[in-house]
Amino acid sequence: xxxxxxxxxxxxxxxxxxxxxxxxxxxxxxxxxxxxxxxxxxxxxxxxxxxxxxxxxxxxxxxxxxxxxxxxxxxxxxxxxxxxxxxxxxxxxxxxxxxxxxxxxxxxxxxxxxxxxxxxxxxxxxxxxxxxxxxxxxxxxxx
Numbered sequence: 493x494x495x496x497x498x499x500x501x502x503x504x505x506x507x508x509x510x511x512x513x514x515x516x517x518x519x520x521x522x523x524x525x526x527x528x529x530x531x532x533x534x535x536x537x538x539x540x541x542x543x544x545x546x547x548x549x550x551x552x553x554x555x556x557x558x559x560x561x562x563x564x565x566x567x568x569x570x571x572x573x574x575x576x577x578x579x580x581x582x583x584x585x586x587x588x589x590x591x592x593x594x595x596x597x598x599x600x601x602x603x604x605x606x607x608x609x610x611x612x613x614x615x616x617x618x619x620x621x622x623x624x625x626x627x628x629x630x631x632x633x634x635x
Contacts (some may be wrong), residue, residue: 494521495542499528507616530562544570544577553583553596560596571605572632579629580610586623593625604632 498508507527522542547570552563571579583593600607610626 495522496521496584498523498525500525501529528566530566534600536561541573543575544573547571547579549579550580550582551560551584552581553592560599564599564605565576567629568603568631571629581607581627581629583625583627584623585625595615597627600629601632604634605629606632606634 607627607629
């Protein structure tokens with residue numbers, strides 16, 4: 493088992509906590525849910541987080557839906573923690589919104605991070621899809 497901290501906006505964290513409770517019989521390790529507002533990232537590494545090894549996130553790149561700058565700030569803060577975790581982000585490649593992903597990748601670079609697409613051959617065969625990309629995001633070596 494691993495220590496897992498799930499985050500979301502405060503108004504939906506209670507649903508995650510209920511889900512954790514409903515599934516505690518099959519969970520190995522420690523799972524908690526905590527609020528995280530990208531618009532107000534913590535000035536220091538949040539106390540409730542264990543040493544991070546991986547950050548998993550999904551479907552966060554949407555023009556007009558989420559502001560990019562707060563997402564980049566919180567992602568950089570988490571990647572900068574002492575354990576130097578790696579982020580894996582899955583993203584649906586929506587037709588007509590390709591520029592959202594291109595803009596996000598460019599913004600990662602200007603904010604001291606880099607991303608590489610995980611090769612399709614590394615995806616589990618059951619979960620491969622032409623319209624889903626998985627990005628591996630890390631801090632740039634000089635950051």
